[in-house]
Amino acid sequence: MMKQIESIKEFGGYLNRYTHDSDCCHCEMIFSVYLPPQALKTKVPALYWLSGLTCTDDNARTKAGMQRYAAQHGIALIFPDTSPRGVNVADNSDRYDLGKGAGFYVNSIINPWQKHYQMYDYVTKELPALIELNLPLLPGIKSISGHSMGGHGALICALKNPQSYRSVSAFSPICNPTESDWGKDCFSAYLGDDQTTWQAYDATCLIESGSKVNEILIDQGIADEFYDDGQLLPENLIEACKQNGQKINLRMQEGYDHSYHFIASFIGEHIAYHTEALKI
Amino acid sequence: MMKQIESIKEFGGYLNRYTHDSDCCHCEMIFSVYLPPQALKTKVPALYWLSGLTCTDDNARTKAGMQRYAAQHGIALIFPDTSPRGVNVADNSDRYDLGKGAGFYVNSIINPWQKHYQMYDYVTKELPALIELNLPLLPGIKSISGHSMGGHGALICALKNPQSYRSVSAFSPICNPTESDWGKDCFSAYLGDDQTTWQAYDATCLIESGSKVNEILIDQGIADEFYDDGQLLPENLIEACKQNGQKINLRMQEGYDHSYHFIASFIGEHIAYHTEALKI
Numbered sequence: 001m002m003k004q005i006e007s008i009k010e011f012g013g014y015l016n017r018y019t020h021d022s023d024c025c026h027c028e029m030i031f032s033v034y035l036p037p038q039a040l041k042t043k044v045p046a047l048y049w050l051s052g053l054t055c056t057d058d059n060a061r062t063k064a065g066m067q068r069y070a071a072q073h074g075i076a077l078i079f080p081d082t083s084p085r086g087v088n089v090a091d092n093s094d095r096y097d098l099g100k101g102a103g104f105y106v107n108s109i110i111n112p113w114q115k116h117y118q119m120y121d122y123v124t125k126e127l128p129a130l131i132e133l134n135l136p137l138l139p140g141i142k143s144i145s146g147h148s149m150g151g152h153g154a155l156i157c158a159l160k161n162p163q164s165y166r167s168v169s170a171f172s173p174i175c176n177p178t179e180s181d182w183g184k185d186c187f188s189a190y191l192g193d194d195q196t197t198w199q200a201y202d203a204t205c206l207i208e209s210g211s212k213v214n215e216i217l218i219d220q221g222i223a224d225e226f227y228d229d230g231q232l233l234p235e236n237l238i239e240a241c242k243q244n245g246q247k248i249n250l251r252m253q254e255g256y257d258h259s260y261h262f263i264a265s266f267i268g269e270h271i272a273y274h275t276e277a278l279k280i
Numbered sequence: 281m282m283k284q285i286e287s288i289k290e291f292g293g294y295l296n297r298y299t300h301d302s303d304c305c306h307c308e309m310i311f312s313v314y315l316p317p318q319a320l321k322t323k324v325p326a327l328y329w330l331s332g333l334t335c336t337d338d339n340a341r342t343k344a345g346m347q348r349y350a351a352q353h354g355i356a357l358i359f360p361d362t363s364p365r366g367v368n369v370a371d372n373s374d375r376y377d378l379g380k381g382a383g384f385y386v387n388s389i390i391n392p393w394q395k396h397y398q399m400y401d402y403v404t405k406e407l408p409a410l411i412e413l414n415l416p417l418l419p420g421i422k423s424i425s426g427h428s429m430g431g432h433g434a435l436i437c438a439l440k441n442p443q444s445y446r447s448v449s450a451f452s453p454i455c456n457p458t459e460s461d462w463g464k465d466c467f468s469a470y471l472g473d474d475q476t477t478w479q480a481y482d483a484t485c486l487i488e489s490g491s492k493v494n495e496i497l498i499d500q501g502i503a504d505e506f507y508d509d510g511q512l513l514p515e516n517l518i519e520a521c522k523q524n525g526q527k528i529n530l531r532m533q534e535g536y537d538h539s540y541h542f543i544a545s546f547i548g549e550h551i552a553y554h555t556e557a558l559k560i
Contacts, residue, residue, distance in 0.1 A: 010541040
């Protein structure tokens with residue numbers, strides 16, 4: 001069962017935080033939900049937001065400015081954590097891009113990670129089932145978005161479950177992790193050396209192997225240092241979409257960086273986009 | 281001279297951070313400015329935002345969601361720090377409510393504080409002169425707002441300089457610091473034992489002694505723990521306004537707390553309010 005540990009009124013709705021004992025991650029997990037004012041009277045659709053490296057459930061709810069638009073459109077926002085947590089959970093304290101805060105939304109099959117790092121099942125199955133049972137959410141009416149590592153997460157969750165998500169968008173996503181340093185390092189740790197296993201968690205590879213969604217919306221800042229470093233590789237995703245008939249709207253935004261200030265600038269358009277798809 | 285140390289594109293404008301050697305605080309000061317897209321072509325009015333205890337220039341620019349509205353209305357946002365900083369600046373590391381992060385927007389006259397803690401002169405004189413010289417701001421066309429300790433700061437800056445600010449508003453301000461624990465502790469440290477000196481930095485006392493502005497707008501959450509603790513005392517301010525013919529719009533907001541989520545919920549209305557007053 002989930003337990004509410006905080007509730008803050010915002011834009012007429014409530015930003016709540018919960019803990020629960022996760023079956024798939026084998027530890028206590030924390031997450032936040034913004035319930036718009038409409039949810040006081042009726043069930044509402046949900047937009048899941050997956051955050052990037054180093055984040056918890058708190059970053060986006062504090063910095064992205066999403067609640068304003070969610071209240072306007074009557075959409076709940078779901079903010080999962082980015083990894084399992086707790087003293088018993090494996091970590092690599094020397095690195096921000098492996099272990100806690102860096103779950104990469106995969107199901108690990110390698111020790112010491114596999115016991116707790118089951119973030120793909122957590123985000124796509126356990127968490128939706130839990131909150132649809134306990135909160136005023138329309139069952140199964142959900143979309144997904146995210147930033148950077150969470151943009152990767154949003155893309156793979158939607159591509160692997162096209163029937164489960166009405167729409168998908170991303171900010172500055174890691175589009176082809178099997179070809180970038182962040183992805184290679186983490187996938188080898190969490191998934192081992194067999195790269196065919198990696199491809200099941202790579203948006204570009206999924207499209208190359210036939211996965212498809214209605215449309216993909218991505219905003220990418222041109223002044224983003226991680227884009228320059230070759231961590232994000234949107235060109236590879238675009239090429240895979242072109243080769244495989246996947247509709248995609250990649251908007252290269254001049255002058256914008258990788259920060260939440262970039263997300264804040266365009267999140268209103270993303271939430272309007274998802275609202276259209278979430279109409280019942 | 282001021283030096284730009286960061287620039288982040290947001291909502292088509294730029295969130296910049298600067299340092300400069302402050303004459304009145306005798307140390308290097310840091311501040312942030314959001315220049316809306318309109319400022320690329322023409323000079324714009326400015327809204328000063330004074331933050332609360334423990335904050336730097338970064339909190340509001342990250343959490344309040346102000347930039348969206350500033351871009352919409354063509355208003356620059358000025359985010360000063362809340363105190364002097366640096367290794368040579370007096371501090372009380374045991375307390376969050378005295379010393380660094382807690383300048384209270386007064387000019388200290390007591391050692392060891394007086395050398396650096398000249399935040400009133402800094403915010404009302406030195407900073408406006410500096411940025412009006414160096415940034416695309418309309419000279420003298422400015423308003424002021426703030427939160428908690430910064431709400432107190434906004435009120436006293438406007439009440440002591442009614443010709444200098446077009447409008448004033450505040451969130452959860454410390455309305456009567458000479459009567460609340462935060463205020464008594466800090467005023468005795470910064471200003472000494474003579475309470476007549478304190479009154480010159482207390483919004484309620486200033487109104488009682490005849491200071492006047494066109495109007496005061498305040499939002500106060502009813503679920504605010506510091507309101508419950510008697511730190512904010514809006515009732516005292518209301519009574520002084522009633523006795524002295526000062527127009528005030530105090531909106532008691534049901535269910536809201538003291539956090540930036542409260543500010544975010546109503547900052548759009550405050551910026552629209554200031555925009556009206558800032559029309560040239």
